[in-house]
Amino acid sequence: MLSLRTLALGSLFCLSVTLFSTAASAGSNYAVGPQYDTTHVYVKAGDFDRFVKSFVATFGGKTSPKGAFQVTPTPSKTLSQLVLTPAGTVSVFGFKTPIPYPFGAERTGYLVTNLDAALAAAVKNGASRLVGAFADPIGCDALIQWPGGVNMQLYWHTTAPHYPPLATTPENRIYLTKDSADAFIRDWVAFSHGHITDDTQTASGLEVGLPAQHIRRVHIVSGFGKLTVLVSQGLLPWPYGRDLTGYEVKDLASTLKKAHAAGVTTLVGPYNTGSREAAMVRFPGGYIAEIHQLNSHS
The missing domain is CATH 3.10.180.10 (2,3-Dihydroxybiphenyl 1,2-Dioxygenase, domain 1)
Incomplete structure (x- = not known):
């Protein structure tokens, strides 16, 4: 599990990357593509493999390697795996510890080109920050809420991912x-x-x-x-x-x-x-x- 000190340093890294990246205008479009938009699926750790197997059997596709990580800015540990199918991508979490608030209520993770600028644009357009930018093992994340209580994640990867285009968009x-x-x-x-x-x-x-x-x-x-x-x-x-x-x-x-x-x-x-x-x-x-x-x- 990553230490709090490591995550704190990572959060500073998130801020330094976004604050000193190429400036983007308030009207910029930060989307990368629908194959990078992942539904967040939370299951019990004991159901993790059964869910992943059933999802791939239903839609086809492949998975990333499964691992156990700290993906929240406060202490926790979860099984985590990405499932890439022609019909859509899911991020699967099977927490081995209690899930820290407010995680577990966000529905979708959207990859953006610039986390800090995208977060600012979301707030300007009516969203509220639930969790400001923080580090995870492969990049940076933030949680936001839109009117009506619609919770989402915005995320950015240190190394840009490359996923195949979808056959159909969910x-x-x-x-x-x-x-x-x-x-x-x-x-x-x-x-x-x-x-x-x-x-x-x-x-x-x-x-x-x-x-x-x-x-x-x-x-x-x-x-x-x-x-x-x-x-x-x-x-x-x-x-x-x-x-x-x-x-x-x-x-x-x-x-x-x-x-x-x-x-x-x-x-x-x-x-x-x-x-x-x-x-x-x-x-x-x-x-x-x-x-x-x-x-x-x-």
Whole structure:
């Protein structure tokens, strides 16, 4: 485990790198690419290998070497491994110690070209710092929160990673009420330099398990990938709202067949929302995700 002194020195390194790097304007786009955007999956250490194996069996791909590290600025130890699949990337954590606050509540890690400048841009566009820049074993990180309580990580690597392009881009699925939806959408679009590709005020509530109702659904695309905002009154049936990411596949039926063989449970569906055929699933270890196949007319 890294010592506090090592992490403290590393934090100074993070600050020195970002403060003395090439200055970036407030309007800069700090995204690197959607293959570097990782859903953070927290499982019990005993479920770690089962989850990783099931995720690769479902989507294909490969993993980084598994190790045990300190990835927080305060004392902790976790198993950690990166899973790179054609449908999206996940960072898996299996803590062997209690998880320090506020870690465990962030949904996505976004690689940025300049951590200090990206963090400043996020704050300027409505985010709050949950944890300022700190060192991890391979770079620097920060945690932020957007309106509606949407927690994310921004990260930067000392050595730039090189991951293969994705076959399909997953969507970060954000569940909000109308009280915070407009503020989140405005702030995220400004920070990410994204654009709204669809804003449907009367989408079928079937998308969130409420077939008798309508919801607002907003699709946003940026250099960070896809993000979908699902706006309702917040009274959602389980497991909706527990999913963090929606994974697009070419053939949902064959993907679910592979998933079931690997110990994945289908919780809802498959169901047809008009634009997609989808299912809600739970992987070993408890990770819940949406998997979908786009309909031909979409």
